[in-house]
Amino acid sequence: MAGNDKRRGATRKPGTKKGMVVGSGGQRRRGLRGKGPTPKAQDRVPHPAKKRADAKAKAEQQRAKRKAQSETTPELIAGRNPVVECLRAGVPATGLYVAQGLDIDDRVKEAVRVAGDKGIAVVDVPRTEVDRMTGGALHQGVALQVPPYRYAHPEDVLQAARDSGLPPLVVALDGVTDPRNLGAVIRSAAAFGAHGVVVPQRRSAGMSAVAWRSSAGAAAKLPVARAVNLTRTLKDFQAEGLMVVGLDADSDITSDELELATGPLVVVVGSEGRGLSRLVRDTCDQTVSVPMIGEVESLNASVAAGIVLSEVARRRRQG
Template sequence: MAGNSQRRGAMRKPGTKKGAVVGSGGQRRKGLEGKGPTPPASMRPNHPAKKRADAARRQEAARQQRARAAGNQPETIAGRNPVAECLRAGVPATALYVALGIDADDRVRDAVGLAAERGISVLEVARTELDKITQGALHQGLALQVPPFDYAHPDDLLTAAEETGRPPLLVALDGVTDPRNLGAVIRSAAAFGAHGVVIPQRRSAGMTAVAWRTSAGTAARIPVAMATNLTRTLKDWAKQGLMVVGLDADGSVELDDLSLATDPLVIVVGSEGRGLSRLVRENCDATVSIPMAAGVESLNASVAAGVLLAEVARRRRLR
C-alpha cells in the first residue's frame, strides 16, 4: 500500500491511513437526523434559566440544612391533591417541586399557577431526587415545602387582645393531638372573634400543613402561641383578670347558663379522648357542658369548641 510520503517506496501499515476517505462514513446521514425536542431552558447548560434554577436549588438546600441544624426542619407535602389544597388555602410555602416530564393535569397547572402568583419558587427536579425529598412518599410528581410555623408568645396574645378595646377572648388546647382538630378550632376561633389560640409544647398537635389546610388559611389571620407549661400560662392569665372556662361533658354549668361569656375569657378545650387534664381542670373557674339529645355521648373537640365560641360571640353581640 502506497504511503503518503514522497519518498520512493514508502509504505503505510494496514489500518493506519489518514486523511480523507471515500464516502462520508455515514456522517452526513447522522447530521440530518433530528436530535429530539429542545429541552426546557432550565435544563440547558449555561442558559440563564438553568443557572437561576440551580441557584434556587442551592439556596433551598442551604435553608434546609440550617433548619436541620436548628432542630426545626420544614415539612414536605406530597401528592397532587394535598399540594393543590394547601396552595388554595394559602398555606405558606417556600418551594414547589415538580418532577421532570410530569403529565400535567388541572391540579398540576393550578399548583404551578398559584405558586407563581405568590412568588413561591417552582423547581423542576428528577423523580429520583423528588423521591428523596419526600422520603419515599407517593408524590405523583408534585411536592410542596412548608417552613416551620412561627409561633407567638402567650403574653403577646393577651397584649394584642387588650389593644382591641374589647374583652379578651382566648382559646387554649389541652392535649389536642389531631392536627385537623387544631385547624378546625383555629378556624372557629377566627370566625367568632377570638384574639388568639395557645397550644402546649408537649403532647399536642402542632401547626403542620394538615392543620394549615383545615384552618382554611385563617392561621395567617389569628396568632397561635405555644406555651412551655399550659397550666402556668392559665394561672398567669387568671392573675391578670381572665376567667378560665373548660369544656367538659360533666361541667359545673350548662352552656345556656354561661354568664361569664361577656367577661375576659379563656376557653380551654380538652383532648379528643380523656378531655381536660387534672391540673388544667383544677385551674378552671368553671367547666361548661353542652346540652345534647339523649343517646349522644359527646361532640368532637373542634365541634364542641365551635359551639361554645358561637354562644360566647352571640352573648357579646347582645351585651
C-alpha cells in the same frame, strides 16, 4: 539434749513479726475496705430496672432529637385544596412541587399562578419523588414546602387581643395530640373571632404539615403560642382579667348558659378521651358541657371547640 539443740526450728522470718504496723498506730487491725451502700436498682447493670431506665432515657433522647429536627426541617403540605388554601392565606411557603404529567385542573393552575406571583419557586418533579417527599400521603400531584412554624408567646396573643379593641378571646388546648384536631381548632378559632390559640410545649400536637392542612391556611392568620406550663399561663391570663372556661362533659352548665361569653375569655379544650387534666380543671373559673340530644358520650375535641366558639360569637354579636 533438750535446750542445747542448735537447730533454728520454726522461726519467723525477719520483718514478719505480728504487732504494730506502720500507719495503723497499733490501734486496729488491718482490714478490708467496705464498698459503700448498695446502689439503687436502676444503677445496677444487670438489674431489670437498669435496663428499663436506660430504655426510657434512650426514648427521651430520640423524642428530643425528633423535636429538634421538626423545628428545623421544612414541612410539606400535600393535596390540591390545602395547597391552594394555604397560598391564598399567605402561608410563608418556599417551594411548590408539581408532579410531571399531572392532569391539571383549576386548582393546580391557581396554585402555580399564585406561587409565581409571590416569588415562590415552582418545581416539576417525577410523581415518585412527590410520593417520597410526602411520605406516601394523598398529595394529588402537588406539595407545598413551608418553613418550620414560628410559635408566638402567650403574651403576644394577649397583646393582639388588646390591640383589636375587642374583649379578648383565646383558645387553649390541653392534651390534644392529634395534629388534625389542632388544625381544625385553629380554623374554628379564626372563623369565630378568637385572637389566638395556646398549646402546651409537651404532650401536645405541634404545627406540622398535617396541622397546616387541617387549618386550611388559618394558622397563617391566627397566632399559635406555646406555653411551657399551661396551668401557669392560664393563671397569668386570669391575673390580666380573663375568665377561664373549660369544656367538661360532666358539667351541669351547658354552653347555651355561658354568661361569661361576652367578657374577656379563655376557652380550654381537653382531649376527647381524657378530657381536661386535674390541674387545668381546678384552674378553670367555670366548666361547661355541650348539650347533646343523642346518646353520644363525647365529641371530637375540634367539634366541641367549634360549637362553644360559635355560641360565644353569637352572644357577642347580640351585645
